[in-house]
Amino acid sequence: MSTPPSPPSPSAPSSPSAVEWTDGSSVRIGALVPLTRPGWVEAGRHLLAGLELAVRDVNGTGGIGGRPVELVVRDTAADPQRAAAAVDELARLGVAALAGEYHSVVARAAATRADALGLPYLCSSAVLDALTEEPTDWVARLPPAQSHGWRLYADFLLGAGHSRIAVAAEPSVYWASGTRILRNHLAVRGGTVVELDARALDPTALCDALVDNRATALLLLVGFPEPAVSIVRSVRHDPRLAEILIGAPAGQPEFATWATTLGDDGVAVPFLRYLPERLSPLGVRVEAALRDRLAEAPSFVAFEGYDTIAVLADQLRSHGADRARIAASWPHVAVEGTRGRIQFSRTPGISVWQWARTPIQVVDRDPEEPDRFRTLHTGRGETAG
Template identity: 85%
Template sequence: MSGMVNQVRPPRGDEEERTDGSSVRIGALVPLTRPGWAEAGRHLLAGLELAVRDANDGGGIAGRPLELVVRDTAADPQRAVAAVDELAGLGVAALAGEYHSVVARAAAARADALGLPFLCSSAVLDALTEQPTERVARLAPAQSHGWRIYADFLLGAGHRRVAVAAEPSVYWASGTRILRDHLAPRGGTVIELDMRALDPGALCEELVDHRATALLLLVGNPEPAVSIVRSVRRDERLAEIMIGAPAGQPEFAAWATSLGGDGAAIPFLRYLPERLGPLGTRVGTALRERLAEAPSFVAFEGYDTVAVLADVLRSHGVDRARTAESWPSVAVEGTRGQIQFSRTPGISVWQWAWTPVQVVDRDPAEPGRFRILHAG
């Protein structure tokens, strides 16, 4: 459905589109149901909604209210493409959102083909589009940037024999390649373990046989990630192994709820500065109230997405071509720093280079608290 920002909810089949024709509409792609990572989607949507509310409290777009038209992608690329087609037909000025990289890639390709500007909030896959495009921009750091920082953390912690428990995916395969390319010249080894062929018990045997000192979870959440963590934690032979999750599975409250203390001390990537400035602090407080829990970095990504688009629409009008031409001139104070876009080698879209990157984990003494282990 669509609605004014303080009425936006996940789409329901029994509701029809409602608009009085006077609003400026932004289409939002969000994973709200499984197999999508619905918890991440809920945080992303909370940030998008809050920023639209703030934009409207500040006068909207040249006196016209900003409206969010939300579509659930459910982590399905085909569903996302259909949503892009629908949103383009509804006359949205721009497209925002998406968390899953493979889904965002499909949406970006379709938006580019339709001439619809797309500001991607959270997906990190380097090749977000096959060919360079002027229409797509991204807030999240490219995977090659963030995962190299994670690899530096592994090296600094003394890990040279790193196993990856991986499922088939362009995203996981890309992550494995980035880790290997960064670790190999520095004396590190990446051991690939195919989770299509291994259950958690068999995985533990492989870890022992390969003498791995670190295991990275390149798998879906909650399963099989939760089952793998439980099995490894209970295997006395693996008491010294470090479990890591560069994609950020432990960021969300459900992780701690599912695993308790077993879910602590599992380093992951998140995209926040060490300290938030005044805007980030204010937005964080509002997001906590909206979510009834601590906001993840994904919620801040959602807020910053709409903050950028609102600024562009105010400055350049609602014409799609002008919006697409405006990425190089963006200079917006976001919740996590000054946002500007540039062309980055190897990246086919306009990129914020770079969002703050941290490696953090949940404190074993207090799993609700995060410890910053490394920053880049």
């Protein structure tokens, strides 16, 4: 592996430090975040808030051996090619490691490029199983693999009495992967999945198809706000579908804009999120700080951002900014994060180092109090048994 290039000029975008530093250059971490459309800007804002808060906390306690951490942020705008180009740029700028990204197809492009360049990448919030085509030691991930989280979601559906499932899907590797996971998991348990093309069917036609297929649950595998908002409103106001469950496993209802856009129509829509029933003491403190920073309740994505930096800072303190040593340390990580103790292992079928006990919840917004989430089902990552 080639020697990392010299640090960039001071004009490179970076996070502010909490103290004045006089003892040398910074330790740079590259951050990939969707900050403009068509990226999910709200998720990107929460992810960045978590990353930045953790950098502030690390620097407030002396940084990395007396050197401040700087977060060099690049906007991916949900574009895989843009993300890959950003990885190339950040590698040239001499970052010690990469963090971030929310969109799975974008994270896959970033992971593939990071693997090719020999640049450690801790994926904050993307779940697609195949982040790289072949097993790699350069990439690790905090959220559970899609195959595990979505199987847990399917178990929730079956437990709630739903075996005739319809999915309204748009063309996407991520949505197609989710549909396949649901279909395979439900089929051996007597369930069926009917796929409805959300681009070919307008909301009225989609409602007709739900009635024709006698579906008892509709899962939204589509973008937000559209076509998700139009579909939800049409289904909610169709008297033929008064008893149907609307679900959104990818987590669209987590964010405040879902509630403000849909109002009462947006409640009782179960989704996956990666939080424990109770936050650790660190998590409680971080939650309050994130709430102040965001001026709203932080999503699980903000906690993922914070935990990403907590892990990388621990590695940097132990191994310095040497990329190969950082990548070699994934199996030795043991960090108390906001949501539990973070350790990485190899999971069958997953090509990257994986936090194998990520907390998983199926939750929805309470119809009686839409700002409150009800926990409907819980689980943990692959090693939970």
